[in-house]
Amino acid sequence: MADTGVQGSPKLIDRLREALRARHYSRRTERTYCRWVKRFIFFHHVRHPTEMAEPEINAFLTHLAVKEKVSSLTQNQALCAILFLYRYVLDKPVGDLGDIIRARKPKRLPVVMIRAEVKSVLANLSGDKALMASLMYGAGLRLMECLRLRVQDIDFSAGEILVRDASKGAKDRITMLPESLKGQLQEHLRRVRMIHEKDLTEGYGRVQLPMALDRKYPNASADWRWQWVFPQEHRWKNTRTGEEDRHHLHETILQRAVKDAPG
8 A cells, every 4th residue: 555545644654664663663563563554544445544533443453353353462463553553653542442342362272392392393403494493492582583683692601692672572681592502503603704704895794783773883784793693595685775785584484494394
């Protein structure tokens, strides 16, 4: 949906993105919130959100639960996106939403792998994928927390890993670096550094920095300390700047490897 399709406010989605970035939300959350706001607007026949209020929000959320049969988590995600829009973009607090029909929470036991099953999966992974999975298991990292690790986040001498902007709570935390993985991780970083130095000689070797640090420290994006621990194999072209960057591995690579692992 083009932003110009929203009556009277061609910059609404752009303003939403700016508000999310100003509060340091992840790009994934940004895409998700923008998608929900667009769906909310289209559901009400492209009416501007300032013309709508609690009844329209209620109707949309109820539709998600009754007609689309989304999960409770998905419905709550949509609600969070809409509340963010009204609070931080439109400066229009939302009051009582009335009796929303809530999506049902599934009643099922959590799936927990026993130690033997974990060992079986790890034994059937190799290379970077085995190291990432072992690090997640040994250090208690979530998938995106592992993929977003930067070189400076790992303190080998203290045996610690700094998890920045954690997946839940958006807070930093420190976790342990398993002693058994130190050697593998150091060897892995030696190979990554060689790739980084090769990129630098070819005129690349920069990564995206958080919180607009690249504007404050123009050369920091090429600094070894800021490089991803698990960079992607190929560089990608940044359509906004025209530069070629190397992002961290995509989550589906490890997900697919674990899913396909025997046992």
